[in-house]
Amino acid sequence: IYISQEGELADKATGIQMLQELANEGSAESIYSLGGCYMNGNGVTQDIDKGLELYHTASDMGLGAATYAIGAYYVNECQEIEKGIQYCEKAAEQGFALAASILEQQYEEGMGVEKDFDKAMFYLKRAAELGDAQSQLKYGMLLSRTDKHQGVEWMIKSANQKNPAALFIVGQECLNSESHLFADPQHFN
Secondary structure, three states: OOOOOOHHHOOHHHHHHHHHHHHHOOOHHHHHHHHHHHHHOOOOOOOHHHHHHHHHHHHHOOOHHHHHHHHHHHHHOOOOHHHHHHHHHHHHHOOOHHHHHHHHHHHHHOOOOOOOHHHHHHHHHHHHHOOOHHHHHHHHHHHOOOOHHHHHHHHHHHHHOOOHHHHHHHHHHHHOOOOHHHHOHHHHO
């Protein structure tokens, strides 16, 4: 809060000091946040090398957000797509849903990689499993072509997260008296 606020609540020096203390205690999230401060020059002098070093430390501790940040840096700042993709894949393995979702899009559309439907589906399913509501909806819609029951289950997961499109689709499904939803009363508990 001290670092991100403007005006009276802003106290970047205190915020940096607090992050540093938590980082020294081994908090991966604090190490990652401190890395972001160095990357952007927020409360400290900008130092990309120091920021990347901190991101790597947090990544080595298993923090997918830090691993993804490294990948995004390589893709966006260095134009090293292949290296960035490797970090995004590692972030998805670490459980970072956004990385899996972005990888699905990249493989589906061939953005910086060869189009690969199997890899796109792998990452779509991974993002859905990690709780990304949009991926749950998309995965459910694709899955419903071959397995209506499983497809609707994934769409309901997305709707439960208040995804507007999923709410609409599941709502439409509920209005259909022939719907799969009426065959399984657990949906209404």
